[in-house]
Amino acid sequence: MTVTTEVRTAARVVDAVKVYGGGDTAVRALDGVSVAFPAGCFTAIMGPSGSGKSTLMHCAAGLDTLSAGAAYIGDTELGSLDDRRLTLLRRDRVGFVFQAFNLVPTLTVRENITLPLDLAGRKGDQEWVEALIDVVGLRDRLHHRPSELSGGQQQRVAVARAFAGQPDVVFADEPTGNLDSRSGEEVLGLLGRTVRHTARTVVMVTHDPVAAAHADEVVFLADGRLVDRMTAPTAERVLDRMKAFDAGTSQAKAFDAGTSQAKAFDAGTSQASPAKAFGGGTSPAPEVPS
Numbered sequence: 508m509t510v511t512t513e514v515r516t517a518a519r520v521v522d523a524v525k526v527y528g529g530g531d532t533a534v535r536a537l538d539g540v541s542v543a544f545p546a547g548c549f550t551a552i553m554g555p556s557g558s559g560k561s562t563l564m565h566c567a568a569g570l571d572t573l574s575a576g577a578a579y580i581g582d583t584e585l586g587s588l589d590d591r592r593l594t595l596l597r598r599d600r601v602g603f604v605f606q607a608f609n610l611v612p613t614l615t616v617r618e619n620i621t622l623p624l625d626l627a628g629r630k631g632d633q634e635w636v637e638a639l640i641d642v643v644g645l646r647d648r649l650h651h652r653p654s655e656l657s658g659g660q661q662q663r664v665a666v667a668r669a670f671a672g673q674p675d676v677v678f679a680d681e682p683t684g685n686l687d688s689r690s691g692e693e694v695l696g697l698l699g700r701t702v703r704h705t706a707r708t709v710v711m712v713t714h715d716p717v718a719a720a721h722a723d724e725v726v727f728l729a730d731g732r733l734v735d736r737m738t739a740p741t742a743e744r745v746l747d748r749m750k751a752f753d754a755g756t757s758q759a760k761a762f763d764a765g766t767s768q769a770k771a772f773d774a775g776t777s778q779a780s781p782a783k784a785f786g787g788g789t790s791p792a793p794e795v796p797s
């Protein structure tokens with residue numbers, strides 16, 4: 508007897524193309540990417556600077572739109588949704604962790620964790636929220652404000668907030684970029700444990716092979732294309748794979764004046780993302796419940 512196990516897909520893009528700008532200055536940031544992020548897995552997206560990692564994440568998460576192709580959360584095609592439905596989908600079915608934590612400074616740790624539920628007017632699953640608080644190890648800090656926490660603790664709050672509404676998928680954009688290596692390891696361990704213990708899904712963009720090694724699988728982008736995948740990654744193997752990119756692009760890099768431009772765009776998009784991620788409005792900080 509043959510037993511086939513169907514792997515559910517939490518998010519995917521099909522033939523994804525993203526072009527920024529037009530005419531001579533058009534940049535093809537995604538050039539026909541098809542990739543599925545399996546449910547219950549921790550996937551890292553890696554690739555050289557400017558390869559399209561953030562663009563892929565933003566389009567897969569519904570923070571930006573594709574020029575061609577399709578993006579799905581579960582079976583929902585994002586291009587078929589109007590702005591209101593897309594905002595609701597992001598709020599109810601997607602969690603986000605950003606490099607800059609993006610906690611609301613005037614709210615306590617507990618209020619920050621339950622913010623997505625409060626904004627949605629949902630009570631959520633109390634047992635799940637209490638378990639999350641224990642998993643992130645912040646029970647004795649629940650009444651503190653973010654400014655009273657270390658960077659690592661703040662990011663642990665952001666991780667708990669991302670999972671609070673039991674989303675289909677949590678997207679993490681360089682979640683350890685602002686942390687020292689020890690706090691970074693803690694946050695990555697936490698993401699990995701949450702995926703394994705709760706069968707939730709995480710998709711993480713990172714530059715760091717050590718961070719990528721926490722994932723179940725790494726997908727590699729180069730020049731807006733999916734070029735490789737690696738299961739059961741180790742930091743050494745990921746580093747070796749990245750070195751192969753470096754060898755291939757070192758000549759081109761000598762003439763590359765585009766990197767700082769990419770960073771500037773990055774700064775722009777990561778500023779814009781949190782507002783959309785937590786309600787879709789234009790104000791960067793959500794309203795504070797009294």
Ligand SMILES: Nc1ncnc2c1ncn2[C@@H]1O[C@H](COP(=O)(O)OP(=O)(O)OP(=O)(O)O)[C@@H](O)[C@H]1O
Binds near residue numbers: 560
């Ligand atoms: N808003 C934008 N307008 C124009 N070009 C953009 C914009 N955002 C990104 N790009 C370009 O698209 C390409 C892919 O950028 P993206 O930020 O997705 O790459 P990345 O792999 O995340 O880079 P990094 O590792 O440096 O953050 C780059 O060439 C970048 O310059």
